Amino acid sequence: MKLKALTIATLIALGGCSTRDFLNINTNPNQLPTSTPNFVFTNALNVTATNLAGNNAGNAGQNANELGFYWAGQWSQGNGYIINTAQFAYQFTNGDFNYWDTFYDNLEDYQFVINNADANSQKFLKGPAKVMKAMIFQQLVDMYGNIPYTDALKGASVLAPKFDDQKAVYEALITSLDEAIVDLKANPFTGGFGTADIAFGGNTTRWVQFANSLKMRILIRQSRITGRDSYIKPEINKIVTEGSGFLTGYEASIGGPSFFQPAAGQLNPAYDRWGYSETGAKRALNNYPRPTQFLINTLKMNGDTLRLKRIAYATGGENSNNPGVSTKAEVAANYSGTPFGASSGYLPANTSSVGPSLLVKGDYNRAYILMTAAEVQFLLAEAKQRYSDVTLPNTAQAYFEEGIVQSFRVLGASSTGASAFKGSKVNNYDWTASTDKLAAIAYQKWVALTNFSGLEAWAEYRRTNLPVTPQSVQVPDARRPLRLFYPNTEGGSNTANVTAQGTIDVFSTRLFWDVD
Structure with missing residues (x-):
């Protein structure tokens, strides 16, 4: 796993250089990076955003949030591209959707920060790094179930980490977030080091509120499990007692105008993937994600047109001469969704595209939202x-x-x-x-x-199981993916521990919180 470093000044100074190239300062996954925690932390946050929304090598360019938008029934594939059978016919193997490697690579960066913060007099980074670790581990559980946790992130000392039970990992994440909050309260950012924090600018209170919000996500995810109330309710009361509250009136996000720049490899990752280049040229994938017919028709049916106009552009897409505004009049009749999985009959000119809440031409430096x-x-x-x-x-x-x-x-x-x-x-x-x-x-x-x-x-x-979204046009039965396969990279390097998880059927092997 590659550990990289950057500063905002370096990022800007390098201008047209690709961040993907210049950040790879250490190519040995079993050696420490030649950097300090604050630089690694800044880059780790940027990598987190890229993993969720950017162009990921090894995933055929696809990112983790993109798959979620499809399988939640919010987005479909634009016609004009060959239908992706892995996504829309659910014909995938352990060679598809490998978010495992990039997520664990990112976790190594945060672990480096935690391990080296004290020695570098940067204790204020331990709490934020622990919060980000918890979020990423939660996402890994939600995709794969049992995962390496207690044995993970130990470099050469543990090359074949054992897998932990997913429920135990969830409980450990609550404990880890409690520890993060203690660190955050004890070690506020000092001097100019707040610039290393491209999430909250060194605001430790907001980091604590983000940690509390993640705890609520983890707890409520388990709320349909019979008998789990006796664990969940006291943990919720502990959050209330802690007293810092939750994200309120603002988002947990990464980057923004002071970080993302109008240069190749330095744009907001969602803008870079689905929107426009640094010169304002429309990306080849701009017409790929399309709001589903179900999403648009449901919003229309409920009279929810104000949000509709922010979630999607009217048919014909964004007006390049008036960024953020649709080419056609923004009236309900001009919004048309694409049936989930449809491979023909819904060309870009006749369907709505992803709207200004995500993509506006020229808005390359918008912060990328995590929660x-x-x-x-x-x-x-x-x-x-x-x-x-x-x-x-x-x-x-x-x-x-x-x-x-x-x-x-x-x-x-x-x-x-x-x-x-x-x-x-x-x-x-x-x-x-x-x-x-x-x-x-x-x-x-x-x-x-x-x-x-x-x-x-x-x-x-x-x-x-809500809302009840239509099945993919590509699938003749009611099957839907419940999880992902362990990737073949892990199966090859950690064979015994992957095999110990038993036979995985992505249509029937449920995660522990998925009770029906």
């Missing part, structure tokens, strides 16, 4: 609805309604549109009128995750 405040509010709403006796201060209804407000905000829509749904009698929008409160929360979270967090959307879809 939205809207997601957090819906986590809190579900927690209060399921466990009325937890010490969360607000009602489930209040959290639910605030989740919709925050979804409008992060999408760039007027929040007054969110308030219009109160008392509207629209199921899954108006709390009082919604007959199934948990279903309403699940639906609103699904909408709120669109264009921002595909991995979470796919995990939540598997956990709740």
Whole structure:
């Protein structure tokens, strides 16, 4: 696993050089990088964003969130490209969707920061690095189930790490986040080192709130497991007692105008992949991801047109002379989705494309979002609805309604549109009128995750089975992937431990939190 380093100044100074080339300062996975923790931490955050949204070598260029958007029923493939049978016919093997290697590579960077922060008088980086480690390990569990955890990230001392039970890893992540919070409170950023933190700019309070929000995600992910309440409720109360709160009114994100630059390899990774080049040329993949017919028609049916106009562009796409605005009039009739998995009949000119909440020409330096405040509010709403006796201060209804407000905000829509749904009698929008409160929360979270967090959307879809999205046009039966195969790279280098996990059937081998 390659450990790399950068500074913002170096990134800018190198101009047209490819970050993918100049960051590879150490090519031996079993030796420490020739850098200091602050440089490695900055680059590790950038790599995290690239793993989720950028062009990943070894994955046929595909990133982890992209797959999630598809399998959550939010995006489909644009016609004009040969249909990807791995994604849309579910014909994949252990040679496909290898996010394992890039994620563990990234984890090695964060582990280096943790191991070397004290010796370099940079203790303030230990807490943030632990938070990021927890997030990535959570994502690995949600894709693969049992994974190396206690034996992982030990370099040459453990070349064949054993696998840990996925439920045990989840519990360990809660403990790790508790430790991260202790580190964060004890070691605030000092001097000018806040510039190394391209997530929160050295704001330790926000790091603690992000840690608490991740804890809620991990806990609620387990909420449908019978008998798990006795573990989840005390942990939620511990978060409340800690007192720092959650992401509220802002997102956990990476980069932004002070980091991403108009040069090759230095753009926001989502913009770079699906949007435009540093010169403003449209990327070849710009027409590839298309909002699904189900997504667009459901938003229309519910009168949710303000968010629709931020999630998607009208047919014909973005007006290159008026960035962020559709070529055609932005009225509901001009928005048309693509059936999930359709390989013909829905050309780019006749269908909507991914909208301004994600892609606007020239907006290359937008921060890349890891977790939205809207997601957090819906986590809190579900927690209060399921466990009325937890010490969360607000009602489930209040959290639910605030989740919709925050979804409008992060999408760039007027929040007054969110308030219009109160008392509207629209199921899954108006709390009082919604007959199934948990279903309403699940639906609103699904909408709120669109264009921002595909991995979470796919995990939540598997956990709740909501909303009931159409099967791929390419698949004649009801089968859907429940997980990924362990990659052949791990099977080749860690054969005995991969084999010990038994036969994996991606259509029937459920993760521990996926009860039905």
